[in-house]
Amino acid sequence: MTTRTLGVVMNGVTGRMGYRQHLVRSILAINEGGGVAVAGGGRVLLQPVLVGRSESKLREICERHAIKNWTTDLAGALRDPDNHLYFDAQVTSARVGAITRAIEAGKHVYTEKPTAETLAEAVELARLAGESGVRHGVVQDKLFLPGLLKLRRLVDGGFFGRVLSVRGEFGYWVFEGDWQSAQRPSWNYRAEDGGGIALDMFCHWSYVLENLFGRVEAVTARTVTHIAERVDEDGRAYRATADDAAYGIFELEAGVVAQINSSWCVRVHRDELVEFQVDGTHGSAVAGLRGCRIQHRASTPKPVWNPDVPVTHSFRDDWQEVPDNEEFDNGFKVQWEMFVRAVVDGTPFPYDFTAGARGVRLAEAGLRSSAEGRRVELRELREFGEVRTAPAEAL
CATH class of the missing domain: 3.30.360.10 (Dihydrodipicolinate Reductase; domain 2)
Known part of the structure; x- marks a missing residue:
């Protein structure tokens, strides 16, 4: 059995959700369990590279969990060829710019929702990611x-x-x-x-x-x-x-x-x-x-x-x-494993940026409904189709 390591740029993990659910209970938990099982019998370990604005917060988290790499330079982290994935858990207003830079750098992107503040931005991200050939996914933890x-x-x-x-x-x-x-x-x-x-x-x-x-x-x-x-x-x-x-x-x-x-x-x-x-x-x-x-x-x-x-x-x-009838793992961790398999095996990921754009469309429709005091059909908003993902080579 072969084991390999993928670098994951994690932006925004000094916040509560990014730290607890994505870093500790997903990435670090996956590594503690021996990595993600992928096609062919191999396993993948994840090497987090923490990115943020606060040097003191990043340093403290890395020392607490024996993480080697942190930086305040997102561009530098994205240039590193050992970093294959980019994850975003920032405030929503900072998300579109950072994800766009990650896609342009050829990184596979996994992000918290919403993907953007407006439908137009969410659709453009889905188009950009789909045409680039990178794998793209949105956290849909409640499923x-x-x-x-x-x-x-x-x-x-x-x-x-x-x-x-x-x-x-x-x-x-x-x-x-x-x-x-x-x-x-x-x-x-x-x-x-x-x-x-x-x-x-x-x-x-x-x-x-x-x-x-x-x-x-x-x-x-x-x-x-x-x-x-x-x-x-x-x-x-x-x-x-x-x-x-x-x-x-x-x-x-x-x-x-x-x-x-x-x-x-x-x-x-x-x-x-x-x-x-x-x-x-x-x-x-x-x-x-x-x-x-x-x-x-x-x-x-x-x-x-x-x-x-x-x-x-x-x-x-x-x-x-209703009985459990099975053991339930942490939902964030399960979806991280799904995304890593999609990246490594070159297979589609079902919860992609198009699904994320549909979520933003519903939010935009709800806000319009409240502002205008009426029922809003989703087709009234800008229509978009399923974004075709260009074939991606398995890592």
Whole structure:
């Protein structure tokens, strides 16, 4: 068995998501497990090269995890022929320029979403990446959550019959930063820095709905900035210019209607921070991050509305837990392994920049719907087809 090493330029791993999920729980975890198994029986180890603006933060992370290479010079890292992949977890406003430079340098690119702040930019990135012959992929981590994997199993097994509707609730209370520190970075609440929950979460809902129930064809949304002023990481008050809540109705193929509320201004009264209820003619399911409960039509109770008497029936007890039936690895790590295999074996990667552009299109449609107070069909926005990826040689 042969083992080889690929250099991975990682930009933005001083942030919470880039550090915890992508560096520690993906790249370093892959190496600790012996690397990524690829076609032909070989394995691939990943050599991270950390890139960022803060020398002190980069140095501290490298010392903590015995990582050899870090730099504040992105151009130099991209020129290095030993670095084959580029990963981006920066703030959204910095993403397009850096990814463009990586593609022009001939690097395969894997990035957090959204790929861009506007649909036009996202489509141009997809075109550029497709024509260059590099492999390109977008993080779509929620597809690999245990709860949604169980939901996928139910869909594939025909449990629901005909799916009628999907109802999703996502969010939690993000503290304003004054009397308790905020759990999210301040740029999330500044539109000028690429913030906003619609741009963030509608990109997630695009691929979740598309891969489980069908592509979105139209959206009616209302975005709101509930908290007008927040306090940043340095204790300075600032005006929130981005939406912190988005309420959407999504019309899917085959007549499925999805309603999803996304909010950083809601207190949790549910089992998990995100939950989806799917109702079909033959059964229903409620899936969260890890758990999934079902109710078949044969086990459905027959409620009768009567506000004059107290409800004594426990409706939650009528639901059955879906068993794991398998071991679930970290979703970010699983998708990293998929992308590395696509790069090394020269095979297509299903969650590419075109899929990322569809997510940006849904966010843009939702923002337009809210601004204009109307239902927006996605075809009203700039159309784009599947970007054809030029053949890439296996590494």
